[in-house]
Structures are given as structure tokens and as C-alpha cells.
Amino acid sequence: xxxxxxxxxxxxxxxxxxxxxxxxxxxxxxxxxxxxxxxxxxxxxxxxxxxxxxxxxxxxxxxxxxxxxxxxxxx
Numbered sequence: 669x670x671x672x673x674x675x676x677x678x679x680x681x682x683x684x685x686x687x688x689x690x691x692x693x694x695x696x697x698x699x700x701x702x703x704x705x706x707x708x709x710x711x712x713x714x715x716x717x718x719x720x721x722x723x724x725x726x727x728x729x730x731x732x733x734x735x736x737x738x739x740x741x742x743x
Contacts, residue, residue, distance in 0.1 A: 706730050 686693055711725040 704728065704733070704736070706733060 671682075706728060706734070708728045709725055710728065714722045
């Protein structure tokens with residue numbers, strides 16, 4: 669059973685996050701509709717406040733897509 673208070677707290681945090689980063693959700697929706705498939709490469713770059721960079725990438729597989737579909741079905 670889910671704790672209703674925890675769910676509401678999470679929703680409030682998500683609402684704040686989306687207000688702070690309004691372009692992220694539309695970007696992810698467009699990527700999900702138009703660019704995700706077997707063999708898609710996702711790259712992530714993070715730059716810390718002191719200027720250090722961290723980079724990685726991954727190539728999506730069919731099992732990744734199946735996992736994403738399961739998450740999507742839960743929402």
C-alpha cells in the first residue's frame with residue numbers, strides 16, 4: 669500500500685522540478701515519440717560547478733525498450 673502523504677510530497681517536488689526546468693518534459697516527450705528505438709545512442713554530459721565534466725553514453729537494446737514500456741504502462 670502506498671503512503672498518500674509520501675505521494676503528495678513527491679508530486680509537489682515534481683511540480684517544483686518541472687517549473688524550474690520547463691523545457692525538459694517536452695524534450696523527453698519528443699525524444700520518446702521520435703527518437704527512441706533499438707540501437708538509439710543516449711549521451712549524457714554533466715558539468716560540475718567547478719568545471720569538471722563527466723560524459724557517458726549507452727546504446728539502447730530491445731530489452732531496454734521493453735523495460736521502458738513496462739514503466740510507461742505503470743503510469
